[in-house]
Amino acid sequence: MPYRELIMVDIKEMFRRRAAGQSARHVARATGFDRKTVGRYFEAATTLPLPCDREPTDEEIHAIAQRVQARPVPDTSEEWKENGTHRARIEAWLAQPRPLKLTKIHVLLKRDHGVSASYGTLRRFAMEELAWRKKTPTVRVADTESGGIAQVDFGLMGGLFDPATQRVRNLWVLVVTLAYSRYQFVWPSFEQTTTAVCAGLDTAWKFFGAMARVILPDNMKAIVLRADELAVVLVPAFLDYTQTRGLFVDAARVRSPKDKARVENHVAYGKPPTHPRTKRR
Incomplete structure (x- = not known):
């Protein structure tokens, strides 16, 4: 079967993870690329040669892509x-x-x-x-090192008057919880856009005093372009943000709140208290 040709941003993400010390198997599992495809790109990088601990330049990525993608695609039997x-x-x-x-x-x-x-x-x-006998992916939940993973989720707080628009709008909060310490940051916003998420995350890193290595978000549209259990596609603008900040994204599965249980349980803490209704006598 023909192998998948990757675009420049895909190859950049692959080698960014390689420079961070991730193996070809780890990179394939995290990005959804076939492990043999990852191996071909890593093997082509050794012909430049490209050190394992350095990210390639755009010219080097182009040279690597030419070495791999210039191979003839075998005919279907x-x-x-x-x-x-x-x-x-x-x-x-x-x-x-x-x-x-x-x-x-x-x-x-x-x-x-x-x-x-x-x-x-x-x-x-x-x-x-036909994905016959396709194994159900195993989600490994393990204790992480301090500052290793930050779980991210949006929660609806209710209606609030917005002076800018002079009307009541839904107020959302971006909740960022450090998986190791459960330390929590809440960022209010009237929008759920990529810009709002990036601004909230940057403020969270200032609040925590450091950035997490990996973020584990919900499949929110501001971050995830196409949800998939094995090959999640990120919004290009957010992928550019993660590459600029040196972050890695491990999105939760669709309708699987237990994948990010630590932030899921914390969303309720950001909601305002509700008052019980007065009973009529």
């Missing part, structure tokens, strides 16, 4: 194309309440549809194209 013509049929068999075994599907394709592809090719096709 005829057996793979055969399976591709029956993709919908294979997908339906695997999606049944009681899915057919892949060995049975191979027999049916060969007997009823004249497919000559081997079982090994069918198995690779099902795994790569």
